[in-house]
Amino acid sequence: MTESENIFLFVPNIIGYGRVILAIISFYFMTTNHVIASWCYIISALLDAVDGHAARYFNQGTKFGAMLDQLTDRVGTMCLLATLCIFYPSYSFWFQLSMAIDISCHWIYLHTTVLQGKTSHKFIDMSGNPIMRVYYTNRTVLFIMCAGNEAFYAALYLLHFTEGPILIGISLFRLVMYLSAPIAFIKTGISLLHGYTSCINLSIIDLKERQEHSKVN
Numbered sequence: 001m002t003e004s005e006n007i008f009l010f011v012p013n014i015i016g017y018g019r020v021i022l023a024i025i026s027f028y029f030m031t032t033n034h035v036i037a038s039w040c041y042i043i044s045a046l047l048d049a050v051d052g053h054a055a056r057y058f059n060q061g062t063k064f065g066a067m068l069d070q071l072t073d074r075v076g077t078m079c080l081l082a083t084l085c086i087f088y089p090s091y092s093f094w095f096q097l098s099m100a101i102d103i104s105c106h107w108i109y110l111h112t113t114v115l116q117g118k119t120s121h122k123f124i125d126m127s128g129n130p131i132m133r134v135y136y137t138n139r140t141v142l143f144i145m146c147a148g149n150e151a152f153y154a155a156l157y158l159l160h161f162t163e164g165p166i167l168i169g170i171s172l173f174r175l176v177m178y179l180s181a182p183i184a185f186i187k188t189g190i191s192l193l194h195g196y197t198s199c200i201n202l203s204i205i206d207l208k209e210r211q212e213h214s215k216v217n
Helices: 011-029 034-057 063-087 089-116 130-137 139-159 172-216
Strands: none
Touching: 011 034, 011 063, 034 063, 034 139, 063 089, 063 139, 089 172, 130 139, 130 172, 139 172
């Protein structure tokens, strides 16, 4: 690693730019052409795994790349949910609530992690919970949770246009929706847990700073 390196041209970050472009194309066609929108959205999502492998292979993992990845994921899901608000207006409140939980809980979790710096044993560490430990350390479980969450909303999106192939008396997209719904709900619960724990940890940081401030004064 040298000072002359340009992290913006690292391979995983270039892949990340491609994800952004594909996501934007998907957003443009979401309400009019589900085929183009779906393929661009799916490829963008799949590249999420590719840039991670590239970062490890080329030893080009960066905070910028991680942030770009996180933002692309969050914005992609949010825009898909915004489209679902148009397609299913009677369920708009629930889609809006899902967006609010996803964005706010990820935001406060990310920033609290940066602020706390793991400097105090008083911080609540969810990885100490056996269930959450599996979520954090098992890549297969994490993939199933994230993919299942996306599959639920994607199935709702596709059902607005078509039922898809019929399998054993039920359409493929409807089957995916039913199977992935529990995963999406669990994923939302985990996001809420992240948000709650982050608030507790943030209060610990506040109390520590207030104590240090009172000592100075």
